[in-house]
Amino acid sequence: MIRESEVTPEPQLSQWLRVDVVHELSTLARMRAEWDALLDASDAGPFNAWEWLYPWCRRIAPDRRPLIFTARDRTGALVGLMPLGFELRRVMGRLVGRLAFLGETHIGSDYLDVVARRGQEEAVTRAFANALRETHGSWDVLDLTDLREDSLTVKVLRETFPDLEVGVTDRYVCPYETFTPGEPFDAFLKRTGRRDNYLRRRKWLEKQEGYRIERTEAPGALAAPMTDFFRLHAARWAADGGSQGIKGKGVESFHRDATQLLAERGRLRLYTMKVGSQAVASVYGIVHRDTFIYFQSGYDPAWRNKSVGLVLVGETFKDALEAGLTEYDFLRGTETYKSDWTTKQRRTVSVRVHASTGAGAWFTRHESAARSAREVLKRVLPEDTVERIRRLRRRRAAV
Known part of the structure; x- marks a missing residue:
């Protein structure tokens, strides 16, 4: 042993x-x-x-x-x-x-x-x-x-x-995009797949009373925007059985600690879109050297048709360019909205x-067999059954 x-x-x-x-x-x-x-x-x-x-x-x-x-x-x-x-x-x-x-x-x-x-x-x-x-x-x-x-x-x-x-x-x-130093935001927009929709949706939002985007960086100002972020992130994923990225109170406690420490280092960028007194979208970002890291986000499903998530992501690109950053990294995941903003992958x-031989080899064989069994189940079970199981696992993980 x-x-x-x-x-x-x-x-x-x-x-x-x-x-x-x-x-x-x-x-x-x-x-x-x-x-x-x-x-x-x-x-x-x-x-x-x-x-x-x-x-x-x-x-x-x-x-x-x-x-x-x-x-x-x-x-x-x-x-x-x-x-x-x-x-x-x-x-x-x-x-x-x-x-x-x-x-x-x-x-x-x-x-x-x-x-x-x-x-x-x-x-x-x-x-x-x-x-x-x-x-x-x-x-x-x-x-x-x-x-x-x-x-x-x-x-x-x-x-x-x-x-x-x-x-x-x-x-x-991991999709990402690079910028030419000094590149204007308008020039960047022209080479994306989201330009027209972003501009149209932003124009509509800007006409709404009390519309604004708040950027929080100070260590002592995080409590309220982090609460908004957790609420909006959970709301975004509720219909899918819960988030895979932020599961449970332990992970939330981690992020409260980590954002405080990152803010002390000047590394945190927390964006909150508000209309009136209501927070409708949030992006949790990190700045690392010359790169903006898009870590997580959330939005109010009631505002989904107004593309609040799209507009807020666009505003983070704009902010990154104006700050002189030269890269924007979406991290893991090939969701469509990421490819509309980026042209590169790592x-x-x-x-x-x-x-x-021994315990290490046995451990690897055991993991491989379990993975193969899951793949077989996915192939033989109806798609809606697989999705129900996936959502149930997410809810259990959150608890």
Whole structure:
């Protein structure tokens, strides 16, 4: 049986880097300033931020043990992080020791990965891979999800574990758009599939008494717009059995924490469309370097025919262009409204490492068999029955 105490690697030197591990939440809580400085000096994605992962540990996975690899240079400066967590899963009566990224579940974290200072990505990633190899006897499965498909980590793990099974599978398509610096909003609109409808709907809304769009960024001003956001997001998905993106009070508590922390860093953009005193649409966005991240949204179904969601998304594009940002990222999902605004896509992948025999291999076979069984059911059951089951699962998950 695997014991959690066995997962911690001994401190080691890899060339000029010292690799250590953080496995206490209290230590993670004190790392914010150092973590933020490293993220700013890296090319890592937005959901590798301390402001995202620390509240995830507290609100979503308090029972998962942090196992955060750190790399420091000769001066003691932090030059790399690999934010992992360890859990023991009991599957069909069998214990499986699993290592995975912090932030992997419940909250839609795309582009998880190693965080490394620019120019030092190769050395840092290899140092962490070597440390993982040193501890392989204490975990059964290394399960890393939602990396960008061109992630250096995937390549390095394949090279570091030639004697183990290293499987890479596709995850999500992420639509995005880039802007030419200084590009006017009108010029951008002309190359979208939404221009005419957006302009017509916006013109009608602007004639309504009390119409306005409020942008909230200040940490002390989030309570009311976040309440509006949760209400509108839930209303948008109620007819479909509930949201898959924000399920239950625990996830709402996470987002209350995360938005507060992101706002303290100047990273949050919360847009609320109002008509009179009524909030009718909301967009929850994050700014990461020169990119606007469209994270989630919601709208009042009674206003659906007025295209309030379409107009508010258009206004976030306008705001991003006027702020001098050069990219807009819709994250995972290929919904039609995203393709109408964008022309580019990137993909995410997952990578799983385990021995060819033993608990890790058994865990993978068990998951594959369960997935195949679900696919068979989808093919043989009537479509409306499958949809009812899906909605029931969403409602149970929300509870």
